[in-house]
């Protein structure tokens with residue numbers, strides 16, 4: 001018999017058994033309550049159909065299903081079933097009120113026991129790694145210690161853009177390069193040259209684009225190694241390439257730390273330093289270099305793509321809406337004055353950003369209208385639990401439709417419009433918008449609750465700093481005859497289908 005035929009039959013049988021197993025587990029749940037409603041999907045056919053869909057298709061289907069079934073929907077996607085939540089108040093009940101139950105993760109394909117922050121189950125490994133990132137690298141004082149690094153990267157970006165003044169520039173490439181320069185420095189403590197940054201950029205982008213295909217390896221970890229041999233090989237090769245690239249940077253950092261006393265004033269702690277100090281309490285040993293590389297890959301992936309994608313969406317809206325751009329420029333100029341010379345070293349300083357409520361409103365509106373991820377990373381529950389009268393079993397993933405929530409006309413007036421002023425509370429002492437959702441969830445571009453993005457404050461700072469400076473240094477105009485197109489496309493995040501091009505004109 002042909003090998004491919006055996007593989008297809010094995011695959012179909014295993015998917016069928018897995019679906020059956022899920023159904024049995026769900027129907028055997030301790031509670032007599034039902035799963036949230038949803039359409040019936042044939043196990044094998046369903047698998048083949050779902051395999052072809054991306055997040056944008058999935059979201060469109062879910063929006064239609066929401067109209068029919070309500071704000072909680074169960075979808076059998078062939079290989080697994082998932083529950084989707086499309087309501088602010090239910091997201092609040094789950095992620096904030098019952099946060100400890102709703103913060104687990106399903107295991108993903110991994111050679112390292114899920115020892116990354118986003119992949120680790122809710123427990124001691126996750127707590128250790130997340131606390132290290134949050135209290136070491138993302139502590140406000142550490143974030144501040146990188147202000148010189150941000151000024152260095154801004155200078156690189158402004159010089160690149162000045163060189164392109166009369167062209168219609170494809171901006172996202174420059175935003176991407178800038179974010180990599182910054183995050184690589186924060187990660188490895190070293191200002192790398194352009195070819196090195198480009199190499200890392202390409203490797204990380206390849207890894208992120210592959211991650212959707214690699215997800216299938218986690219569904220049947222053992223059988224998957226046999227069935228998807230080529231994919232496993234590719235996955236392993238990518239991991240080896242990462243090791244080969246990052247290992248020398250880690251070693252260089254260890255050396256630099258040994259010589260630290262010679263350059264004490266210039267020494268700023270980087271992510272690798274914090275990881276080299278960390279110890280697994282259960283095994284009483286330090287992290288090995290392979291484990292450190294995994295965490296560096298995560299740091300770069302989480303901190304670059306999301307931010308430069310959002311930066312592009314925000315700048316696109318400012319090109320499309322000249323009045324909003326002008327209002328923003330007026331606010332910036334009222335705080336720091338007009339730009340006086342051509343120098344790219346002049347900057348809107350970080351401490352000035354606090355005095356710019358309209359800038360903050362522009363960034364929040366960008367995150368509402370164009371969150372880079374339309375769903376959170378799938379959660380699971382630590383124990384079977386009920387939500388809104390339905391059962392959430394342990395073996396199913398639960399996801400939150402954050403982009404859809406941000407367009408709910410019951411919460412947001414004219415939800416499709418880009419209106420930063422909706423975030424301004426004029427003449428009121430009311431606190432600024434709470435992006436963490438700890439009091440109420442109206443939108444959640446960073447997630448909410450215990451798994452909320454730990455990098456949200458850093459991301460907000462990066463967006464505010466770069467948008468303010470890009471608007472203060474240049475006027476941004478549409479390219480003649482080329483209307484800014486806000487259509488979406490899925491890559492790792494949801495990006496502009498037709499990347500932004502603009503004519504940029506220095507203010508001085």
Ligand code: HEM
Nearest residue numbers: 117118302303306307310376377445446447451453455459
């Ligand atoms: C505009 C920028 C960003 C957006 C919109 C964003 C959004 C998100 C979202 C939606 C999640 C999933 C939350 C969940 O599963 O419930 C997440 C997780 C995460 N993000 Fe971000 N993020 C951004 C920037 C960053 C930055 C700058 C870093 C760090 C340098 C970072 C590190 C992480 C990590 C480590 C996780 C996993 C958290 C966990 O599982 O406990 N992110 N982010």
